[in-house]
Amino acid sequence: MTGKKVLVVDDDAKTVELVKLYLNRDGYRVITAGDGNEALRLARENSPDLIVLDLMLPGISGLEICRILRDESDVPIIILTALTTDDDRLKGLDLGADDYVTKPFSPRELAARVRAVLRRLPGERGPEKIQHGGLIVDFLKHEAFLEGKPLNLTPIEFKLLGALVKEPGRVFSRAQIIDKALGHDFNGFDRTIDVHILKLRRKLEPDPHHPRYLKTVYGAGYKLLENTGET
Amino acid sequence: MTGKKVLVVDDDAKTVELVKLYLNRDGYRVITAGDGNEALRLARENSPDLIVLDLMLPGISGLEICRILRDESDVPIIILTALTTDDDRLKGLDLGADDYVTKPFSPRELAARVRAVLRRLPGERGPEKIQHGGLIVDFLKHEAFLEGKPLNLTPIEFKLLGALVKEPGRVFSRAQIIDKALGHDFNGFDRTIDVHILKLRRKLEPDPHHPRYLKTVYGAGYKLLENTGET
């Protein structure tokens, strides 16, 4: 399931269930929290892709949570609030919320906003093309070349090579590779990386058994050689 | 400071401050106006690189200002509006606005749109006609041709092809296609794009099962091939 993870925070169980129902229907994975502390804990443990946050919470206030979360990550936040004065709205947006919905709300509308925010945010940054020796990785075109010849990479192979080529010479542990290339929501086995490396080598090494680009560092991980020249 | 100059026009001081805060954070120099006359004056005196313009203004209306500014220069304009009927939105874009954001809005999103508009700035207003290999897309006449033969495209198909042909070779995710071709108020499913792609292929590919123009990039999205040549 490709579904993004959404954390829904509200002290009213009925509201939570309703929202969950609609978001599930849209293919999102939903985790829920009923108070501020739980919300913070779940946010930290699960690194959701988006948070729907009620402002009126027992314990820590929603605004406070919003502020804390904003400090810790860039996760998009949609505020749920019964308060309707401009003041409160702006306070929320000022704290970095991405949208807000006032109670009483239509779950359909909330679902639409969730979709909209998730669609918009994955934004820019990072170079769009890297050349390293005879290797070219073009992120915009989603193509990679070696000595002018196109490499036919699968999504993961592409991401993996992309991560390595951003810091040639640096050794990446399997865990780091998973982090940089596959994202936090990957939950698989370390050694899966080995297989992807193997496949990559087959595609870009002249002699896969004696890698010239993609070196193994025994006990540490893998690296892309910085000096692209000969042995 | 290399920062581009942005003029923000809104009668609500809080909104102005909020926007200013976010734009400053992005390294832009921000000047502000609270009504239409001031906006026109500042625009003429400071020739900003971009204008964020609220439609609801005391004095001259935002639409009127948009029209006047458009007559006087090519400065990009992003419209801020609480109006949500299609009519008003289209009126704005008709007058030459480059993008619009509906209130209530997320300052983060606005900032992102400012970046987006300024990024494609040197590329001005976009050509009114693009030829790419045997493909011609005429935005003025709203017509497209392949090898001289007219393609009978529906509105969405036309927009979709138009978005792709502006950057041949570049891969667009479904979300990006939605943003570029359908507008950010589209509230539909990602996979709707697949169907439009399918229909497009049927109209412009000699053999839709082996696309020569409209390629799928597994796990990433779709692209228009840059080299339009033979097999």
Added chain:
DNA sequence: TCTTTGTTTTAACAATATCTTAACATTTAT
């Protein structure tokens, strides 16, 4: 207004492509 017509969206299923895992083989360091 009510049809009619064409378009867009969605849901379901089929066809592919890719990923993960587990098992076993090989290499490396000590």
Added chain:
DNA sequence: ATAAATGTTAAGATATTGTTAAAACAAAGA
């Protein structure tokens, strides 16, 4: 030599995309 780490293989599990048809929607004309 042996234990630990990495290489390799291949099959089952997952994910992604292609395709179809019907429902929802919108535009245009009677």
